[in-house]
Amino acid sequence: MSQTIATPPTVRLGTDYIGKPTSRFEGKAKVTGAAKYAAEYNVPDQWYGYVVSSPITKGKITRINSAPVLAIPGVKHIFSHENVPSLALFDRSYKDDVAPGGSPFRPLHEPEIRFNMQPVALVVAETFELARYAASILHIEYEQEAHNTDLETKRSEGFPAPKGKDGFVPPPKPKGDAEGAFSKAPHKHEGEYIHLTQHHNPMEMYATTVEWLGEGKHLKIYDKTQGAMNVQQYICKIFGLSKDEARVISKYTGGAFGSGLRPQYQAFLAVLAALELKHSVRVSLTRQQMFSFGHRPHTLQTVKLATDDHGHLQSLQHKALAETSQFENFTETVVNWSGILYESPNWKFDYELARLDVFSPLDMRAPGAATGSFAIECAMDEMAYKAGVDPLEFRLLNYTETDPTEKKPFSSKRLRDCYHEGAARFGWDQRRPEPRSMRDGDLLVGYGMATGCWDASMQKTAAKASLTTDGHLTVSSASNDIGTGTYTVMTQVAAQTLGLPLENVTSVLGDTTLPLSPVQGGSWTAASVGSAIQATCQALGEKLLKLAQQLDNSPLKGLAFEDVQFADDHIRANEDITKSVPIKDVLAASGEAKVEAESGAQPNPINQLKYSMHSHNAVFVEVKVDEDLGTVHVTRVVNAVAAGRILNPKTARSQVLGGTVWGISMALMEETHIDNTYGRYMNHNLAEYHIPVNADIHTIDVVFVEEEDDIINPLGVKGVGEVGMLGVAAAVANAVYHATGKRVRDLPLTIDKLL
Incomplete structure (x- = not known):
């Protein structure tokens, strides 16, 4: 495998780290097992929760026979719709940061079954093996109703995707006479392009470890997610907790590809159990249960193209019908890409949804574009x-x-x-x-x-930078690293901006006690977190320059921030780099133990x-x-x-x-x-x-x-x-x-x- 690397543009500040191929700083921790994932935090005396999944697709629970299971020594509790509503404030109006329109699914809040493998109970026991066994013998009776999970039967029942969902761009309005131009053109093509449902299947399965800290309702929540702050907001709203009471940590994520943008139901169940039982609890999903939430939706697409004798497009038509759930309007930008890529005097785009008895689809790597590009590029x-x-x-x-x-x-x-x-x-x-x-x-x-x-x-993002007297810089933001290299890129940007060696910079991520950051997704993290780190380090640099100018006989007196550069552990004058001050000397002379700055960036x-x-x-x-x-x-x-x-x-x-x-x-x-x-x-x-x-x-x-x-x-x-x-x-x-x-x-x- 080979590559061609573009020469990066010149940057005013810093040693030249940006644009250089740099190995991941967290790589050793990952390959040696030192990097901990959500299900690897073994807190003292923790209990285990195992999810019971519905075997039917639509209907209602008529009876749960909990007594025999609760009689097993070591089984601590069984949560179901019969006892959950009084414990959580989850209402249908609340949405997480990336929720589609409609009413979100509420785990264990009602007897109704809305999709196959819906979580219907949580069995908590002293060991994982006991919880799994107890869940396997929990007897639940159901009343089934007719369901429909076949998109092919909904071809004539599609409805326009509702406007207003964050991130959804409605198709462009029609231009010209696309159908008329198609019928008159000398060359034309029409085809239907289909893909079935696809699932994310990251290596790390979803898990949440909740550590009960024994002080009121204070929890430390280790969750598999693409957005620690999104999970915290979700948990605080549902359970009426303050941010101080629900700290969410997600230092490493073993793949997600969009499946971790929304808080998944194991996080709700783990927090619910910990609060009710006043005990540390872990809930992990099985590989089979990973198919019970979110997927790239089954989509049917029709593309019609027509050209003149020379091959110039005269008509461009792209239509898509995609599945959504009965309770949310999940939307993707599918057909718009055709109009962005190719010019045509006549076009028409349509995007419709059809309701099925499935869980709501979920963004999956290149959501909408992966679907739409397949159709238009094959048609082209x-x-x-x-x-x-x-x-x-x-x-x-x-x-x-x-x-x-x-x-x-x-x-x-x-x-x-x-x-x-x-x-x-x-x-x-x-x-x-x-x-x-x-x-x-x-x-x-x-x-x-x-x-x-x-x-x-890019998204609005904040960051913090702290430089200690030994010349070590720590930069932090609540953003996750889902395996993309965010730890490394943050370090490169920070080191270049303040002219420090890479080994003198540490990046800290994935903790809600850190500065505000959005979910990691959409290919916006490097732009968002990177720009925030750069702005924060520049703010720290301005503080360092002011301290340097207070030194006796400072060679930097009278210079503006734009007149200096940070490189090789020094602050130097642009016009004469021999006029410089070592950064360590600045901190030593100031008497400060550290210099800090907090800033951010937005589009x-x-x-x-x-x-x-x-x-x-x-x-x-x-x-x-x-x-x-x-x-x-x-x-x-x-x-x-x-x-x-x-x-x-x-x-x-x-x-x-x-x-x-x-x-x-x-x-x-x-x-x-x-x-x-x-x-x-x-x-x-x-x-x-x-x-x-x-x-x-x-x-x-x-x-x-x-x-x-x-x-x-x-x-x-x-x-x-x-x-x-x-x-x-x-x-x-x-x-x-x-x-x-x-x-x-x-x-x-x-x-x-x-x-």
Whole structure:
């Protein structure tokens, strides 16, 4: 695997750490087991909770026979709808930070069953094994009702997604006469693109350890989450606690991919048990129970394209129907990406929801875009063939320099360079255009390509910096590190801003006692936390300069902050670097034990109004298909990404590698099968929910295209966590068509669909 690294833009402050490939500072702790996850905090004398899941999909509980289970020595309590309402203040009006519209699910608050594997009871016992056994023999009787979990039956029952959900951008209004232009065009294509439900399946399963501190209601809550502060807000609101009474800690997260954006029900159950029993309690979910909340929704998409004789789009239509639950309106931005990427004088976009008896879907890596990009990018490939134009050239013919949907210029867009650099690295010019025209012995060879686009945003974030007399800097923010390298990037930004060695900087994350930070998601963390760290270290630098100027015969007297630089453990004058003061001397002379600053960063609202801000990528894929067996091997991928300034090419490359692997997985393997007769996911385990292993992944070449953007945020960062996945599934499907001549429009692309 190889990479191309863009040269970072010049930064005024600091030693040059940003833009350098730096290994993770928490790496050793993770590989040696020193890094603790939510279910690994063994607090003194803790008890264990085991969740009982509903075997039915819709209906109500008519009877719970708790007495025999409670009689077992060591079983402490059974929580159910019969005793929970008096313990928690959970009302239907409360929403967590990332909740969709509607009424959130309330665990154990009512006898009604709304989805299969709904938590219906929590058994608490002295040991995990005892809790699990007791839960297995708890007898619950149900009254079943008819349910519907089949999106195919809802094709005519879709309703427009309600406006007002945070993060949901309604489709652009129609432009021109899309249907009329389609009917008159010389070249046209119409196709339906489908993927079933998909589940996140991170390695670390959801767990919450609540330590009862024995002082009133004070709790220390170790939770698996992507947002410690979001969980704290949720817990405080539901149980009427103050922030001091509910400290949430999440130092490490073993994968989440969006499943940890919302507080999951094990957190509610663990806190509930700890408060009622006045005892430390841990609740862990099983792998099967990981399929009981949140998923990428089953979605049906129709794309209609038409071009003139030269290959210019004349009509662009994209429609999607996605599932949601009976109690919330989960929405994704699915169809809009088509209008952002390609120019057409006539377009029409529609996005609808259909209610099913399932738990609410949940954001899953590149939510909406992974779904939408698969459809539009496969359709663009099909349209290119019908128009007689090379798929890469077809995208360049319909390239747009501005965002047509918002009629705004992009803050930056180097997608054209992604096309050219990616194609050159891949060898796209060696592609023979006819399907089934390339072979490697007995294998059919196919080349395919596709494009991705993702929002580049930042959130309001705060940070703190503290410098001690020994020259050691500690920077902190409540943000989580979900495996993306946030600890490392924070350290790099802080070290560069104050000119300190990397080994003299420590980053602290994942604790609600730290400064305000949003959930980690959306590819905004590096931009948000990084900008907050930079601003905070600059504020600390201003304090240091003032202290330095108070020294006798200070060479820095009279200089403004803009006139100095921080580098090599010194504060130096820009015009004459021999005029400098060691930072350690400043603190020693001041008599202060430490110097601290707290500040933050937030997006510029004027720039948000004036510009469209996105990252882009172009993906090129080679597949080899066994003509007799139908097996597909993705043998080469080139993923060229333009994502602004790359703070750490090593961790950024890892993000793109992970996204690329997931795109291959989406294309060839991932689907959650539901038996609609029972409303139950049938392959709710890692034996039958297929994801790639090492043998499935071959050469992946990551190319970072140089891109400067001084509009988007102070660091010029766009984020790479989501965009690296986009376009991959479509490029695989397009390559399979080129290899075999068979077009598959429903994912995953399995052997039976090719034979």
